[in-house]
Amino acid sequence: MTTAPRIVVAGSANMDLVGLTPRLPQPGETVLGDDFVMMAGGKGANQATAAARAGGVAVFLGAIGSDAFGVTLSSRLAAAGVDTTHVRTSYGVSGVAVIMVDRAGENAIVVAPGANNSFTGLTVAEEAVIAAGDVLLCQQEIPVSTVTAACRAARAGGTRTILNAAPARELPADLLANVDLLVVNQSEAVAITGTPEPDVAGLLALVPRVVLTLGAAGARYAERGGPDEHVPAFRVDAADTTAAGDAFTGALAVAWGEGRDLTDAVRWANAAGAACARQIGASNALPTRAEIEQLYGT
Template sequence: MTPRVVVAGSANMDLVGLAERLPRPGETVLGDDFVMIPGGKGANQAIAAARAGGKTAFLGAIGSDAFGVTLNARLDASGVDMSRVRTSYGSSGVAVIMVDRAGENSILVSPGANRSFTGLTDDETATIAAADVLLCQQEIPLETVFAALRAGRAGGTRTILNAAPARDLPAGLLDEVDLLVVNETEAHEITGGAVGGDVMAALLALVPRVVLTLSGAGSRYADRDGADAHVPAFRVEVADTTAAGDAFTGALAVAWGEGRDILDAIRWANAAGAACVRKVGASSALPTRDEIESIYHAA
């Protein structure tokens, strides 16, 4: 089965500087290299889902500038259906990313056209309702995230929210989420400071299923049926962690949409994250299905 995945989210041009270390506040550091790579959490996860084998459509907004042309071309070339993407007069979203030689990063995002993605059309709502899985993040207006999740729930589409970046959520939004994907910082923000063994219980009071990503330690899954399991990471040489979370989440949407057992879907998504961190960049580092499979089956 080839799952139909809809990603409603952001598209940014990533301006990536590589250096020996990240600069401290007020400091200038001489860099090693600079590249421009199409990215944005929504676009990255759409590309990740398409490369992982999902029939993927992207809903979002790009600018009328040269960055917008490049963003559209990159997603289209990656197999993402771009027929419903809006073009907003002005600048596209931009992310300024600094990466050190250990693969750690620091990111500043200017939303640009992503701010204009408001008020879902009837066609966008129907596209969500016809999908197997809807995947949202939080780099677009939260009222649009809320509307997309409601459309998914109303249409019987499985809904996934990657609650990144961490933001204050409007009341009721999490009621529309089937599966929440968060890292430890985002979990802390959503629960108001719960830590340790309390964090999963606090999250499960809000949503029926949770995946807590733990960077190099893998992932933890829990649900209201009593499941609570750690899914270990795959060990690879790390070049850049920038898009690892997007590779993971896009692959998870595909694997869950294929009908895999959720723990196996998470393990497969961990393999996607591992394949991604071996390369520098965002969309350029997102792995193909064959690359994911090679790590998944090698362990």
């Protein structure tokens, strides 16, 4: 492709409030922390940022609140190169994730969806944005009815769809019928098929293509009547894997939008996930295209 692919992301946006502490408090206990960080988050916003940094033209569809967090979320997405023209502002609070992390890396997280729950239905303008995209990328932190409507609009407009089924939730038949590529980790795969171990054949009975992420072991790509391959990970000194999955998925959307063979697209996405894991943080750790290419070429 001579032009950057247009990646439309329909998903969540949260303000992440991260407190670093020597140890996690017990119920009723107050522990003095070491540090505090506030950053844009939510799987939708993270994957839109990842796609933009990976070289795509990223457009975000979602909802933020009318509070100060909403202003900050919108400005940080725009600063990352994401088109926020069609982001909705809902009266009330934005989505918030309150995260406590101890020195051993253990965490405790409370997510209040806020405005994300108001992202219901699609406007004619939003459907047109999806139809104009090369790839639609969705997750499951917004109402499943909206995810279904977005994938339906993509199919009608000839736009390819990727569903990152995280967190694991019920997948309606109407949604699955409009998904071209399903991206899941091992626990999500088990939740979807109801089997003791990830069942890729069972997933392929639902959708035509599957990427099963395997953490440090890389990923597995399979399609109906086609390849079923293990794609190894890139070896790095990992500092923080918090946003590695979002880096992977955003980069995968860009690579597929560029017309790469999907096995190669998964390898390139593996490089993005590994590059992200070398840095501490979430959205701030999402790698640039140059960082991905440097690792991919090794």
